[in-house]
Amino acid sequence: MSVLVLAEHNNQSLKEATKKALTAALKIFSPAHVVVIGNNCASAANDAATLEGVEKVLLVEDTTYENMLCEPTADLLFELMKSYDYLVSAATTNGKNILPRVAAKLDVSQISEIISVIDNKTFQRPIYAGNAIATVESSTEKNVITVRTTAFETAQVGSSVATIEKIDAGNNPGLSEFIEEKVSSSERPELTSAGIIVSGGRGMQSGDNFKMLESVADKLGAAVGASRAAVDAGFVPNEYQVGQTGKVVAPELYIAVGISGAIQHLAGMKDSKVIVAINKDDEAPIFEVADYGLVADLFDAVPELDKELEKIQK
Amino acid sequence: MKILVPVKRVVDYNVKIRVDKETNAVDLNNIKMSINPFDEIAVEEAIRIKEAGQCDEIVVVSLGPEQSKETIRNALAMGADRGIHVKTDHSPEPLLVAKILEKVCEKEDYDLIILGKQSIDDDCNQTGQMLSALLNRSLGTYASKVEIENDTIIVTREIDGGLQTIKLKKPAVLTTDLRLNEPRYASLPNIMKAKQKTIDELDPSDLGIDMTPKVSTKKVEEPPKRVGGGKVESIQELVDKLKNVSGVI
Numbered sequence: 001m002s003v004l005v006l007a008e009h010n011n012q013s014l015k016e017a018t019k020k021a022l023t024a025a026l027k028i029f030s031p032a033h034v035v036v037i038g039n040n041c042a043s044a045a046n047d048a049a050t051l052e053g054v055e056k057v058l059l060v061e062d063t064t065y066e067n068m069l070c071e072p073t074a075d076l077l078f079e080l081m082k083s084y085d086y087l088v089s090a091a092t093t094n095g096k097n098i099l100p101r102v103a104a105k106l107d108v109s110q111i112s113e114i115i116s117v118i119d120n121k122t123f124q125r126p127i128y129a130g131n132a133i134a135t136v137e138s139s140t141e142k143n144v145i146t147v148r149t150t151a152f153e154t155a156q157v158g159s160s161v162a163t164i165e166k167i168d169a170g171n172n173p174g175l176s177e178f179i180e181e182k183v184s185s186s187e188r189p190e191l192t193s194a195g196i197i198v199s200g201g202r203g204m205q206s207g208d209n210f211k212m213l214e215s216v217a218d219k220l221g222a223a224v225g226a227s228r229a230a231v232d233a234g235f236v237p238n239e240y241q242v243g244q245t246g247k248v249v250a251p252e253l254y255i256a257v258g259i260s261g262a263i264q265h266l267a268g269m270k271d272s273k274v275i276v277a278i279n280k281d282d283e284a285p286i287f288e289v290a291d292y293g294l295v296a297d298l299f300d301a302v303p304e305l306d307k308e309l310e311k312i313q314k
Numbered sequence: 315m316k317i318l319v320p321v322k323r324v325v326d327y328n329v330k331i332r333v334d335k336e337t338n339a340v341d342l343n344n345i346k347m348s349i350n351p352f353d354e355i356a357v358e359e360a361i362r363i364k365e366a367g368q369c370d371e372i373v374v375v376s377l378g379p380e381q382s383k384e385t386i387r388n389a390l391a392m393g394a395d396r397g398i399h400v401k402t403d404h405s406p407e408p409l410l411v412a413k414i415l416e417k418v419c420e421k422e423d424y425d426l427i428i429l430g431k432q433s434i435d436d437d438c439n440q441t442g443q444m445l446s447a448l449l450n451r452s453l454g455t456y457a458s459k460v461e462i463e464n465d466t467i468i469v470t471r472e473i474d475g476g477l478q479t480i481k482l483k484k485p486a487v488l489t490t491d492l493r494l495n496e497p498r499y500a501s502l503p504n505i506m507k508a509k510q511k512t513i514d515e516l517d518p519s520d521l522g523i524d525m526t527p528k529v530s531t532k533k534v535e536e537p538p539k540r541v542g543g544g545k546v547e548s549i550q551e552l553v554d555k556l557k558n559v560s561g562v563i
C-alpha cells in the first residue's frame with residue numbers, strides 16, 4: 001500500500017495543516033510520501049523531508065503551479081496517483097478545491113474532512129455541521145481523503161531526512177489563469193493553528209470596535225476570528241470566519257464576544273478546550289457550550305478584560 | 315448563454331437535527347426541509363446574470379425524491395426558467411450526482427454551471443469540483459464575485475488567506491460562497507407563475523449510470539456532548555479561573 005500527501009505551503013515553508021494531515025495519513029499506512037507542488041518551493045520540500053514517517057518527498061516546481069491553480073495541479077496529481085493508493089490532504093481551501101477533481105478523474109468518491117481513521121477503509125467524519133458523526137467505509141482500491149486538521153496532532157521532526165525526488169511538470173490545460181491574490185498580512189498567529197482565539201460577532205457593531213479584541217488578542221498571543229454576521233457586515237475580512245462553512249478551529253482557549261452561538265458557528269469552534277462567552281443576552285445559545293460565560297455588555301467587559309490582562313503581564 | 319443550477323433539498327439550516335438511535339440515522343421525520351442555502355445563492359447569481367442580459371435561459375436540476383420538485387419550484391419562483399427532476403430515493407454521493415449532472419449536460423449544452431460550494435447536510439464540498447473534472451471544464455470554487463466577459467469569467471474566490479482572483483475560460487463550473495449575493499424572496503405573483511413552468515423528469519437508469527455507491531455509511535452517532543453552562547460574575551473571576559483553574563493563560 002502507498003500513501004501520497006499533498007503539501008500545503010506558500011512556496012517557502014510547509015503549513016502546519018499538512019503536518020496534521022500527515023499524522024492522519026500515517027494512521028492509514030506508514031511511511032508516507034509527500035508531494036510539494038509549486039514554484040521555487042524547494043524549502044517547503046526540505047521541511048517535509050525532515051518529518052517523522054516521511055519516506056520520500058516529490059518536488060514539482062514550475063511557474064504553472066505558482067498559485068496552485070486547480071486544473072493543472074489536479075491533472076498532475078492524477079498522473080502521480082497511478083503509483084499510489086491514497087491521496088491525502090488537509091481540508092484547506094486548496095485541498096478542498098483540488099482533491100475532488102482528482103477523485104472524479106480516478107472514478108472514486110472523496111471522503112471529506114475525516115476526524116478519525118478506524119482502519120484503512122473506514123473513517124469517521126462530521127455531517128450536519130458536526131451535529132452527527134458518520135462512520136463511512138470505502139469500497140474502492142484508490143482513495144482520496146481530506147483531513148479535518150483539528151482532529152489530529154502535528155507530525156514531529158524525525159531522526160532521518162527523507163530523499164527529495166524532482167518530478168517533471170505536467171501540461172497546463174490552460175483553462176484558467178491567475179490574476180491576483182489579496183492576502184492580509186498579520187503579525188498574529190494563523191487562526192487554524194493559534195493556541196488562543198478571540199472572536200467577535202455582530203455585537204461588535206463595527207470594524208473599528210474590533211480593535212478592542214485585537215488589543216486583548218495581542219496580550220494573549222492570540223488570533224482574531226469572527227462570526228459570519230461580522231464578516232457579512234464588513235467588520236472584518238472573510239478569512240476571519242469561523243464555522244461550518246468557514247474555518248474549523250480547536251484552540252486551547254476560544255473567547256466569543258458578541259456572538260449568539262448559531263449551529264453554524266458552533267460547528268467551527270465547539271471542540272476548543274476552554275470556551276469563554278461574553279454576551280449581554282443570558283439566553284444566548286453560546287452559553288450552553290461555554291465553560292465560563294459572562295453576561296455583560298461587551299463594551300464594558302472587553303476593556304476591563306484588557307486591563308486585567310495588562311496587570312498580569314506586569 | 316445557458317446556465318444550469320443544481321439545487322439540493324436539505325434540512326433547513328435553522329433545524330438542530332437529532333440522531334435516531336434505533337435507525338442509526340439522522341431523524342428526518344416532520345423536519346422542515348429547504349433549498350440548500352448555497353444553491354439559493356447560485357440561483358440568485360444566475361438570475362442576476364440573466365437580468366444583466368448575459369444569459370438566455372436558466373435551468374435548475376435536482377436529484378432526490380418526489381419532494382425535490384418543491385425545491386425546484388422554489389428556484390423557479392425566484393426566477394429560473396424551467397426545471398429537471400432526476401428521481402432518486404435520496405441524494406446519492408457527490409461522485410454519482412456529478413455523473414448524472416454530466417449526462418444532463420450531454421443532453422443540452424450549458425455555458426455555465428453554478429453549484430453551491432457545499433450541501434449543509436453531508437458537508438461534502440465536492441460535487442462542483444467533480445463535475446468540472448468529468449466535463450474537463452475550468453473551475454472557480456468559493457466565488458464571492460463573478461464577472462462575465464465574452465469568452466472568459468473573472469471570479470474572485472474566498473480562500474484561507476483572503477481573496478484570490480482568477481480568469482476562467484468558458485464554459486466553466488462555479489461554486490458559490492456566502493458573500494456572492496443576497497438571494498431575493500420570491501414574490502407572490504412569481505410563485506404563481508412558477509406553477510406554470512415545466513419540470514422535466516429523468517430516471518437515472520435512462521441515463522445509463524451505475525448508481526452503486528462507492529462509499530457506504532456504517533453508522534451515524536451523536537457527537538460527544540460538551541458540558542457547558544458555567545458562568546462567572548466578573549472579569550476578575552474570569553481571568554482568575556483561566557489562569558488558576560484551566561491554566562490556559
Ligand SMILES: Cc1cc2nc3c(=O)[nH]c(=O)nc-3n(C[C@H](O)[C@H](O)[C@H](O)COP(=O)(O)OP(=O)(O)OC[C@H]3O[C@@H](n4cnc5c(N)ncnc54)[C@H](O)[C@@H]3O)c2cc1C
Nearest residue numbers: 201202203227228229243244245246258260264265280298
Ligand atoms: C449556509 C450557512 C452557513 C453559515 N456558516 C456560518 C459560519 O461558518 N460561521 C458563522 O459564524 N455563521 C455561519 N452562518 C450564520 C449563522 O447562522 C448566524 O447567522 C451567525 O453565526 C450569527 O452571527 P452572530 O452570532 O455574530 O450574530 P447574532 O446572531 O446577531 O448575535 C449577536 C450577539 O451579540 C450579542 N450582543 C449584541 N450587543 C452586545 C453587547 N453590547 N454586549 C454583549 N453582547 C452583545 C447579542 O446578544 C447576540 O447574542 C451560516 C448560515 C448559513 C445559512
Ligand SMILES: Nc1ncnc2c1ncn2[C@@H]1O[C@H](COP(=O)(O)O)[C@@H](O)[C@H]1O
Nearest residue numbers: 320321377405429430432433439440441
Ligand atoms: N441531490 C442533488 N441535487 C442537485 N444538486 C446537488 C445535489 N447534491 C449536491 N448538489 C449540488 O452540489 C453542491 C455541493 O454539494 P456537496 O458536494 O454534496 O457538498 C450543492 O450545493 C448542489 O449545488
